[in-house]
Amino acid sequence: xxxxxxxxxLKETLLPFVNHVVQYADGYAELDFxxxxxxxxxxxxxxxxxxxxxxxxxxxxxxxxxxxxYRIDERKLTKPKLxxxxxxxEINFYACSVRILEPADLAAxxxxxxxxxxxxxxxxxxxxxxxxxxxxxxxxxLDQGIFAGVGNIIKNEVLFRxxxxxxxxxxxxxxxxxxxxxxxxxxxxxxxxxxKKEATLKKHWLIYTKKKCPRCALPVFKEYLGIGKxxxxxxxxxxxxx
DNA sequence: ATACATGTTGGAGC
DNA sequence: GGCTCCAACATGTA
Numbered sequence: 001x002x003x004x005x006x007x008x009x010l011k012e013t014l015l016p017f018v019n020h021v022v023q024y025a026d027g028y029a030e031l032d033f034x035x036x037x038x039x040x041x042x043x044x045x046x047x048x049x050x051x052x053x054x055x056x057x058x059x060x061x062x063x064x065x066x067x068x069x070y071r072i073d074e075r076k077l078t079k080p081k082l083x084x085x086x087x088x089x090e091i092n093f094y095a096c097s098v099r100i101l102e103p104a105d106l107a108a109x110x111x112x113x114x115x116x117x118x119x120x121x122x123x124x125x126x127x128x129x130x131x132x133x134x135x136x137x138x139x140x141x142l143d144q145g146i147f148a149g150v151g152n153i154i155k156n157e158v159l160f161r162x163x164x165x166x167x168x169x170x171x172x173x174x175x176x177x178x179x180x181x182x183x184x185x186x187x188x189x190x191x192x193x194x195x196k197k198e199a200t201l202k203k204h205w206l207i208y209t210k211k212k213c214p215r216c217a218l219p220v221f222k223e224y225l226g227i228g229k230x231x232x233x234x235x236x237x238x239x240x241x242x
Numbered sequence: 243a244t245a246c247a248t249g250t251t252g253g254a255g256c
Numbered sequence: 257g258g259c260t261c262c263a264a265c266a267t268g269t270a
Binding site: 002003006049063064065066067068097142144151152153154208228230231 | 246247248249250251
Binding site: 065066067068069078094095096097 | 265266267268
């Protein structure tokens with residue numbers, strides 16, 4: 001569920017509740033639930049992997065982390081971390097990370113850094129990467145301050161698409177590969193979004209979880225790489241190390 | 243069925 | 257103070 005494109009899909013499912021009033025909110029999150037009572041949902045946004053529910057005086061920020069879930073007008077057996085009770089509806093978030101932000105905090109979320117945003121800026125990403133001379137390409141793609149919304153699946157697929165080895169140092173890439181990396185971070189994210197919506201995402205994976213390279217048929221390497229030691233699949237033959 | 247995974251935070255330890 | 261490592265969170269899937 002939780003890479004950027006999935007959050008955009010979540011936003012879309014919540015859009016019908018804009019202008020609805022939260023009658024009351026509860027759950028086991030440590031929140032000032034009363035700040036949400038009788039408040040109208042003004043807007044639903046996403047920034048990368050975060051969901052932002054805007055009210056007049058505050059913003060609810062939800063991060064679903066890896067395996068958390070939500071239900072609309074349904075309940076799971078476990079207790080929700082946050083429930084928003086509307087007049088005729090109920091939105092439940094389970095086990096996620098929830099915080100209440102002040103409206104001024106929204107300034108920190110620059111949509112030019114969000115790969116799913118229509119104003120996403122590859123130039124801004126490339127300028128930010130220039131300041132990180134040693135950063136590895138896998139860590140670069142997962143950096144939420146640069147490519148907000150890119151997750152581990154997108155990382156793997158982007159590197160395979162542009163034929164760059166995951167152990168490459170970003171600064172050592174030829175200029176065309178640097179641009180391709182930035183551009184594909186957004187292009188693949190939009191492909192991910194379309195495939196996820198039509199429930200064909202897995203079918204479109206070329207390298208992630210694969211055993212054989214779809215180009216050359218040689219065995220795919222699997223290693224745990226980068227700052228977060230994340231699962232990384234690559235073809236040593238087709239992906240060039242820079 | 244046991245282990246792992248689309249992610250991040252915060253605390254311990256050095 | 258700063259860095260790194262790891263547990264915690266909780267559940268669907270293989």
